[in-house]
Amino acid sequence: MRPSQFIALGSCVAIGMAWVFLMQNWILLNIFPGLLVGPGLNLKDYLQTGSSPAFTVFWFGCITALLLWFSTTLTARPSSSRQVRQVQPLWWLASIGLVVFGLLCLSWFTIFRWQVTGTSPIEGNAVNFYPVPAGGWFLLIGFVLIDLIVLFWLPTVLATPRTYRFVVPGAVTLLGSR
Amino acid sequence: MKHIFAIGVGGTGAKCLEALVHLHACGLLSDPDGQPARLGVFLVEPDQQSALLARAQTAISRYETMQRAIGRGADYFARGELCNYGTWSPLATSSGAISLDQVFPKAVLRTQAPGVAALFDCLFPPEEQTADLDVGFRGRPPIGSAVMSRISLEKEAQVGQWQRMLVDIQTAAENSESTLIHLFGSVFGGTGASGVPTLGQLIKDWLTRQGRNSVKVQASLLLPYFDFEGAANEDTGVHAESRSFQLNTNAALQYLSSRGISCFDHVFLIGSDIKARYGFSIGGMSQSNAAHLVELLAALGLRHPTQNSNAYAHVLSRAQSQVVTWQDLPDDELVGNGLARGARFAVAWRHNFSREIDEAQKLSMRSFLSGAPWVRRFFSPHNSGGNHAGRPGIRDNTQLSIQSSINQYTDTLLQWLNQISSNVGSGFKQELFTPSLLAPADQLANNLHKIVQGKARPRRSENSDTVEAIKVAMDWLPEDQITHPGMAGLADCLWLLVA
Numbered sequence: 153m154r155p156s157q158f159i160a161l162g163s164c165v166a167i168g169m170a171w172v173f174l175m176q177n178w179i180l181l182n183i184f185p186g187l188l189v190g191p192g193l194n195l196k197d198y199l200q201t202g203s204s205p206a207f208t209v210f211w212f213g214c215i216t217a218l219l220l221w222f223s224t225t226l227t228a229r230p231s232s233s234r235q236v237r238q239v240q241p242l243w244w245l246a247s248i249g250l251v252v253f254g255l256l257c258l259s260w261f262t263i264f265r266w267q268v269t270g271t272s273p274i275e276g277n278a279v280n281f282y283p284v285p286a287g288g289w290f291l292l293i294g295f296v297l298i299d300l301i302v303l304f305w306l307p308t309v310l311a312t313p314r315t316y317r318f319v320v321p322g323a324v325t326l327l328g329s330r
Numbered sequence: 331m332k333h334i335f336a337i338g339v340g341g342t343g344a345k346c347l348e349a350l351v352h353l354h355a356c357g358l359l360s361d362p363d364g365q366p367a368r369l370g371v372f373l374v375e376p377d378q379q380s381a382l383l384a385r386a387q388t389a390i391s392r393y394e395t396m397q398r399a400i401g402r403g404a405d406y407f408a409r410g411e412l413c414n415y416g417t418w419s420p421l422a423t424s425s426g427a428i429s430l431d432q433v434f435p436k437a438v439l440r441t442q443a444p445g446v447a448a449l450f451d452c453l454f455p456p457e458e459q460t461a462d463l464d465v466g467f468r469g470r471p472p473i474g475s476a477v478m479s480r481i482s483l484e485k486e487a488q489v490g491q492w493q494r495m496l497v498d499i500q501t502a503a504e505n506s507e508s509t510l511i512h513l514f515g516s517v518f519g520g521t522g523a524s525g526v527p528t529l530g531q532l533i534k535d536w537l538t539r540q541g542r543n544s545v546k547v548q549a550s551l552l553l554p555y556f557d558f559e560g561a562a563n564e565d566t567g568v569h570a571e572s573r574s575f576q577l578n579t580n581a582a583l584q585y586l587s588s589r590g591i592s593c594f595d596h597v598f599l600i601g602s603d604i605k606a607r608y609g610f611s612i613g614g615m616s617q618s619n620a621a622h623l624v625e626l627l628a629a630l631g632l633r634h635p636t637q638n639s640n641a642y643a644h645v646l647s648r649a650q651s652q653v654v655t656w657q658d659l660p661d662d663e664l665v666g667n668g669l670a671r672g673a674r675f676a677v678a679w680r681h682n683f684s685r686e687i688d689e690a691q692k693l694s695m696r697s698f699l700s701g702a703p704w705v706r707r708f709f710s711p712h713n714s715g716g717n718h719a720g721r722p723g724i725r726d727n728t729q730l731s732i733q734s735s736i737n738q739y740t741d742t743l744l745q746w747l748n749q750i751s752s753n754v755g756s757g758f759k760q761e762l763f764t765p766s767l768l769a770p771a772d773q774l775a776n777n778l779h780k781i782v783q784g785k786a787r788p789r790r791s792e793n794s795d796t797v798e799a800i801k802v803a804m805d806w807l808p809e810d811q812i813t814h815p816g817m818a819g820l821a822d823c824l825w826l827l828v829a
Contacts, residue, residue: 229776230776231774231775231776231797231798233686233689234689236702237697314798315801318702328706328711
């Protein structure tokens with residue numbers, strides 16, 4: 153890997169952490185509070201015990217996928233461009249897998265966790281899940297996609313090493329058209 | 331600039347010129363400043379159907395075509411200029427005569443000079459007098475000497491290939507301090523044994539008459555290094571026999587020790603006690619003897635510095651009896667690096683880069699680029715095909731013809747390297763190259779580490795000695811280090827990085 157790629161990777165990870173752990177909560181709390189607030193749903197409680205843990209686990213998932221991607225592309229020695237291109241479906245598979253994983257994380261911390269334990273996330277309420285409104289779900293899914301872009305696509309497009317560096321979708325347009 | 335005029339006489343001489351062309355391609359014929367020499371090549375062979383001659387001509391014309399196609403498009407790769415003077419047959423001067431009794435018409439001799447006719451009968455038995463010489467001098471130096479001695483260089487200098495070469499020799503001698511004429515041929519066969527000393531003497535006399543004594547005349551003389559497998563049949567007629575090789579050699583060396591100084595300023599004598607085995611052939615297209623290391627060593631004689639040496643004859647030996655290594659080659663450091671670079675380049679180009687370019691013809695540029703970031707350093711990253719920032723399209727016909735010329739030359743180089751590293755004789759081995767890695771392969775080559783053996787192998791880890799590592803390096807090279815775009819630029823860059 154080139155020094156510039158190390159810097160890009162480090163920067164992307166730092167930006168990703170800042171985004172997931174600081175900015176995202178701030179945006180949910182201050183810009184879109186109306187979309188998440190519903191009957192019986194306390195936004196602060198939900199951010200603390202619902203979305204934040206879900207996005208934290210999702211962040212770990214993205215970092216794990218990133219490590220696997222970099223270890224694969226750093227150690228492989230493809231002899232042809234065809235072998236390089238054959239890795240592209242793997243990237244898409246990882247991305248789709250991460251989206252599904254993100255949705256599962258949100259579902260777990262919003263619904264299933266409470267149903268499995270038989271407890272209610274809202275004190276004094278009978279419902280054993282966070283009643284997130286439909287608009288809130290769309291917002292959360294949007295954040296999963298944004299997180300995927302920030303945590304997986306951006307570092308892979310900017311820092312994928314060796315002959316794999318243009319295999320990530322968009323890399324040719326961004327870096328290779330000069 | 332150093333000017334070298336190489337003359338290959340006979341089949342072995344042609345094979346030596348083939349080796350010389352490959353040395354030239356590997357950048358091993360340079361002046362002391364590193365400036366590539368200008369190499370002129372001239373083949374002398376009565377057997378115009380000779381497969382050995384055809385092979386040498388193929389190597390020469392392919393290098394010439396490649397060099398012309400690349401032109402000024404490369405700074406390092408294929409920089410050595412080559413001038414091909416073509417092929418000349420000593421029988422061409424004998425008004426279509428193809429046998430000795432036609433070269434020296436016996437009927438005329440009998441009436442005008444009966445004594446000479448009797449001497450002719452005494453020197454040459456009837457079967458030698460009537461043997462067709464269009465397959466060469468049939469391993470008989472006396473036949474060759476009789477034909478060769480009739481050559482008049484003054485007359486030949488008026489027309490054709492000789493004229494072109496002799497004019498160039500004169501021009502080079504006027505303009506350059508370093509002009510060299512080097513002859514190659516065997517001393518144990520027919521054409522070389524008779525032709526090399528005769529032509530050496532003719533050229534030396536001609537230079538003296540022209541007042542060009544600064545031009546040195548040298549020769550690499552090949553002593554027996556192969557035997558024939560199988561034998562001739564009754565219909566073969568006069569033919570070369572391996573049992574005569576030693577006798578022919580002794581006679582040639584005796585001649586050389588008494589008259590050699592009048593033919594050559596220096597000679598290089600090289601043979602092998604361990605003989606390669608070739609199938610018997612009278613000559614012509616069936617004589618397809620594989621290239622041999624001895625021919626490379628003979629060609630390397632040309633690199634030997636002789637300016638400050640009074641020695642006349644130079645010989646070479648190896649350190650171990652059953653194996654030849656890089657240390658056995660003269661100037662092994664430079665020669666090893668040059669040949670190693672050539673072999674690694676040929677494998678990387680022919681078995682990887684060229685196939686990648688073929689693959690690029692079937693895909694959109696965007697799709698190909700996604701797996702080959704290096705390609706945009708030399709070719710336009712767009713499909714349109716036109717120039718982009720000075721870089722041509724990868725489907726540009728001019729670029730594809732350069733690719734084809736490099737392919738053809740590298741095929742020849744790989745075949746030659748494969749043969750010199752596998753055709754070593756029984757009980758003998760070489761530790762220069764790995765022949766199997768030089769052979770054509772379906773798989774794309776990636777690992778370059780094992781192509782070269784021994785001390786000429788580049789000092790880098792096996793894991794990083796790959797074509798992929800070269801592609802990565804190409805991708806990240808600073809802008810100012812890629813001075814030429816297109817196919818020639820790619821080959822030039824590969825030539826630099828593969829070393």
